[in-house]
Amino acid sequence: MVRTRIAPSPTGQDVHVGSVATALMNFAWAHRNKGQFVVRIEDTDRSRLVPGGEKKMLDTLDRIGLPGDESPKVGGPYAPYRQSERLAVYKKYAEELVKNNKAYYCVCTPERLTKMREEQQAKKQLPKYDRLCLNNQDEVKKKVLAGEKHVVRLKIPDNEEIVVNDLIRGQIKFGTKDIDDQVLLKSDGYPTYHLAVVVDDHLMKITHVIRGEEWLPSTPKHVIIYQSFGWELPVFVHVSLLRNPDKSKLSKRKNPVWTSWYLDEQGIYPEALLNYLALMGWSHPEGKEKFSLDEYVEKFDINDIQTTAPVFDPVKLDWMNGLYIRESQNSNLKTQILEFYKKRKINLDENLVEKTIPLIKERIKKLSGYLPLCEFFFNKPEKYEIDLKSKKDLLKNLGEELEKVKDWKASVIGESMQGLVKKLGVKAGEFFMVVRVAMTGKKISPPLNESMEILGKEECLKRIDQSPRIQ
RNA sequence: GGUCCCAUCGUCUAGCGGUCUAGGACGGCAGGUUCUCAUCCUGUAAACACCGGUUCGAGUCCGGUUGGGAUCACCA
Secondary structure (H helix, E strand, O other), rough: EEEEOOOOOOOOOOOOOOHHHHHHHHHHHHHHHOOEEEEEOOOOOOOOOOOHHHHHHHHHHHHOOOOOOOEEEEEEOOOEEEEHHHHHHHHHHHHHHHOOOOOEEOOHHHHHHHHHHHHHHOOOOOOOOOOHHHHHHHHHHHHHHHOOOOEEEHHHHOOOOEEEEEOEEEEEEEEEEHHHEEEEOOOOEEEEEHHHHHHHHOOOOOOEEEEHHHHHHHHHHHHHHHHHHHOOEEEEEEEOOEEEOOEEOOOOOOOOEHHHHHHHHOOOOHHHHHHHOOOOOOOOOOOOOOOHHHHHHHOOHHHHHOOOOEEEOOOHHHHHHHHHHHOOOOHHHHHHHHHHHOOOOOOOOOOOOHHHHHHHHOOOHHHHHHHHHHHHOOOOOOOOOOOHHHHHHHHHHHHHOOOOOOOOHHHHHHHHHHHHHHHHHHHHHHHHHHHHHHOOOOOOOHHHHHHHHHHOOHHHHHHHHHHHHHO
16 A cells, blocks of 8 residues: 655645645655555644645645645544644654653753854854753753653664665665754644654555655654654655756745746646646656646656756746647637636636637637737727838728728638738738737737737727827 | 765756667757748757776766755754
8 A cells, every 4th residue: 555645834825836746746656556645734833834824735736636635624544634633642652752762851941052052063063952951851850740841852872874765866874973862842842843744654654755855864863763663664755856947946035936826827727737847857758748647647656756856947837838728628728718817807708708719829828828919809009019100091091991891701801901912012011010010009919810800890990090190 | 064965958858888979848049831929840059067997888887076956943
């Protein structure tokens, strides 16, 4: 049985795209092996808790197609899946470690610890707890019994070598002399990540811990905790972090990182985002670039994950999304565009949008590209990218010619205009550019004849008549 | 700075000792289709960080150098 999990912490407003990337692998590995993918909320840091963050994260995971088989939302056999609701569990296990001499109480104040670290750094030593309390456990225990504020620290064994077995990186060795006596239980009764993650992964029978590379340096601590309990280790897989173009860890300072931003602000399809993310550190065995989540689950192998950290490239993401847009049904695309703008409080006329779809399907890469290209369908241009005053005569001729068109269809409009070009002996390219700008305001637009058909005869004639004056 | 991870075109990657004069994709450039743009099609430039080993043979294995990154909290 394979069981994987992701453990988002609601300290951000939404799921980080990097988390989606690792969630995707966890999801795929579990499902490929007919196992379960667990979503567990790690909300043990009360000071950084973002209100509404958890709900948003869970919603985003659902929306993008990676819901947990077990989660705070849907429950499961190992509930609760929210760490703040499991405090008694962690306390029990922390006490067990103290009892077995694998951990100890510490009553040092934050002030003393800060001072201690400063002194160590001044001496160019690595900051590490000096074990003052470990050496006075009898006294410290009395204080604890008397109700003094305290934490529980892990007792790191002296001078041992801890070997972390990482499935994709091999054996990684750490010396315990470099490892600090990690706090396991905080003075507010909440566990730290390190205790909670080990206890929960064990109790929830997680078999594969697939997580970000950032956790690699603290993994030896986790191994020591597992060993202290006498528990079996899961398989560790430390996946490379997504990077900014400058190669630093993908961060909101330098890049948009919230998943909803890509979906709601950019109008990227969830499927396209997943597809793009799937290509970060993994490649389809047949070299395919576009594939469904189902196909990914079928083909994904944890052993094929690359260890090099990839740069997140929004340009390729856009290309990927363009692929999805071009292959989507017109009616679906219409609905997507309508909903996309509705969320931004812009209500577009459904019939009009529907008519424009065939014209823009190959021209936009994401939903946010719709209005910049199509606004002229809904509103008269306010400014013109070329000067139309000097084209007054041309436009006058055009108006008279189009007035004669009875059957207002793209092909007929086109023939009519071609005829005029011939009659006037003007250059076709320049002529159509003038018409284009008169209709749309812009030098770049959807196909002209079709656009004019959609605009309607009356509106086109009005625009021809009015454009030079507005200028 | 200590510890640890990583290293193929600008970017994502294929490559798991010979079939690599290194393949694909995005992006770039050039051309074709076209009343603009886009789509589509064709072509093109562009990489094994460096130095040593191992081997008949190294992009592929080992060591070092350099470079990049992560991490060193009562945050996750």
